[in-house]
Amino acid sequence: MEENYIVSARKYRPSTFSSVVGQKALTATLRNAIATNRLAHAYLFCGSRGVGKTSCARIFAKTINCEHPTPEGDPCNECSSCRQFNENRSLNILELDAASNNSVNDIRELTDQVLVPPTEGRYRVFIIDEVHMLSQAAFNAFLKTLEEPPSYVVFILATTEKHKIIPTILSRCQIYDFSRITIADIIDHLQYVASQEGITAERAALNVIAQKADGAMRDALSIFDQVAASSRGNITYQSTIDNLNVLDERYYSRLLEAFRSGNVPQALMVYKDVREHGFDSHFFVNGLAQYLRDLMVARDPATLPLLDADDSVKELMAKQGAEMQPEFFYAAMSLCNDADLAYRQASNKTFLVELLLIKLCQLCGPSHGYSGDGEGRKLQKIEPVAPAASVATAPAPAVAREPAKTGAEPALGTAQAQPKPPMVQGYKTPHVASLRASEPNAASAAARRSTRGHVSMASAMQPKAVEERASVASAAPVNRSAFTPEQVLDLWERYMAANPKAHLLVNTMRAHQPRPAGDAENPELYVVTVVNPGQVELLSQEKPVLLPAFRRVLCNDYFDFRIEVDENAAAPTAWSDRDVLNHMVEQSPHLAQFIADFKLTLS
Ligand SMILES: [Zn+2]
Incomplete structure (x- = not known):
């Protein structure tokens, strides 16, 4: 039985145009040309590897020599000529692989053969595979024959790189462009092969094989053989991803769930799992980017055709994609792209990916609210119930610099009592160990769920402060303690001190400090005015890390700052x-x- 597995690519090589996988329009044209007896002397088949160029060339050669072709233009596969073709002993077909035979002598041998008329049948078909590999001299030697071939000769040139074919050749050929075979077509064909071989195969498993084959049927069949041989006639999704060392898509759906709920710890643990299964981080980032892209095109019926997938997969992805707003995907794909570009240069690649995941989790936080269920947006509007203790002692959030200090003193008590806040230590060496080290208590877990994540990172970073404020967290869905501009500046300073090596950042932060934006509706909104777009970029990149830290220490989840460029300062x-x-x-x-x-x- 195992022998059968190994030869699928050969055994299931199509013997008629009808059985060619994909390429329906193209094979219809070829059949029509044969049926109406309008043959050209030279054809050029273009397309990536494994899409059926050589198979079609062989079927073409067989059909034009068939004694009784069907009215549809397919070979009968029964006459003596067809049998000779099927048994690989026909003298009317000659194949030259130009990749390994590209010299003038190789072409001379071929052109000598061209002069020999067929002893049986009507046409002699010369297939030159990878014709772009012919040397310049060989091309020239071939050109003359191509221009005036004997009437019984048909050339079929095949290439994966059409742009390398010189115009003099192109202009003498009828050109056929082979498309990549779709995932659905590959799956259907594999399903057929499996049923013929008495193998059971999960469609999800065949989907993995089809994706791995990247549009090439021949590759799909040989991968299929490999998986079939090791799974003893029962191809499951699990056995397939194990065998092919493919990253389980369920990792990505778990990540999406983490992004949606702003669950940073979950996202980081999924990534840890991925690494422990031996997957390369860069590969993982690109896989995640592709997954997000696929979800984005799947969620909108207008772009669904852009998703090359099985129908059941399309349906599932459309459902998952609809859980998020398109803006989430735009932002998420952009973040993935940035991480991809930065990957090579990053000295700590694990950190780079973890930071990416943190940012992705924060996209659905209150400040963005890209979650499709609208929960994120609703959250922005919830008026938090301030904890009783804070309300009693703290005045309304102070935005003015001068009078604020004394008035706000009581509310600052906790924060200022800590001489060296853990926040600063945490950020001095941003490491995930500190994220994982603490298991937030139930109260903060509740707060985390209700606030869509941005607290979760903060609370995980500083378990002690969370405990102190546990009652606060459980009483109020969102923290909104009062704070002063001085506190913000103080934190700003401490943040700089905690990042002594980030010279550019520290210089920018030193030169441009946050001040209240003066927005009556958003008293917690600050503004940082910088002088050039580069600084905007720099601060924006830091913001996903900086903001949660500030919010936690200030005990106010509404603290935010926007970055502005001062046009005048930069004017020439x-x-x-x-x-x-x-x-x-x-x-x-x-x-x-x-x-x-x-x-x-x-x-
Ligand atoms: Zn025949």
Whole structure:
């Protein structure tokens, strides 16, 4: 039985146009040409590997020599010519693989053969595979024959790289472009082969094989053989992903669930699982990106055709994709892309991926609310019930710098009592161990669920503070303690101190400090005004880490800041010509001498 497995690609090679997988339009045209007896002398079959170019060339050669072709233009597979073809002993078909036979001599041998008319049948068909590999001299030698072949000769040139074919060849051929075979077509064919072989196969397993084959039927069949041989006639999804070392898609759906609920710990643990199964992180990031992309196109009927998948898979992905807003996918795909680009340069690649996952979890937090069920958005509108203790002692959130300090003092008690907040330590060495180390208690877990995640990271980062505030967390769905601008500036300073090596960041933070935005409806909104887009980028990148830390220490989940560019500061007219010249002279005293010597003036 095992022998049968190994030869699927050969055994199930199509013997008629009707049995060619995919390429329906193309084979219909070929059949029509044969049925109406309008044959060209040269054809060029283009398309990636394994899509049926050589199979179609062979069927074509067989059909035009068949004694009794069907009215549909298929070979009878019964006459002596067909049998000779099927048994590989026909003299009317010659194949040259130009990849390994690309010299002038190889072509001369072929052109000599062209002069020999068929002894049986009507046509001699010459198939030149990978024709783009022919040397320039070989091309030239071949051109003459191609221009004026004997009437009994048909050339079928095949190539995976059409753009490498010179125009003189292209213009002499009828060109057929083979499309990639769709996943659904591959699955259907594998299902057929399985049933013929008495093998049971889960459709999900065949889906994995089809994806792995990447549009090539021949590859799909040989992968199928490999899996069949090791799973003893019962191909399951699990045995297939194990055998092929494919990342289980269920990892991605678990991640999506974590993103949706803002569950950072879950996302990080899934990633740990992925690594422990021996999967490369870069591969994982790209797989995740593809998964998100597929969900995005699946959720909208207009883009569903862009998803190359089995119908059942399409249906499932459409359902999953609908759970999130399109904006989530746009942002998530962009983050994945950034991580992909940054991957090679990252010195700590695990950290890079973990940070990516954290950012993805935060996309559905209150500040974004990309979750499709609208929960994230609703959350923004919930007026939090401030914890009784805080309400009693704290005044309304102070936005003005001056009067705030004394008034807000009582509310700051807890935060200021800690000389060195764990936040700073936590961020000094941002490591996931600290994320995992603490198991948040039930109260903070409740808070985490209700606030869609942004607290979860913070609470996991600082278990002690969470315990202190456990009653607060359980009483109120969201923290909203009062704080002062001074506190924000103080945190800003401490954050810089905690990141001494991030020079660019620290310089930017030092030069541009947050101040209240003065928005009456969002008293917790601050603004950081910078002078160039690069700084916007820098701070935006830091924000996913910085913001949760600030919110936790301030005990206010509504704290937020926006980053603005000060147009005036960056304007080129800031310095006059005289200013520039004076500055240059200061920098280089020789310049002053030079100006004096040549009596130069500013015009
Ligand atoms: Zn026949």
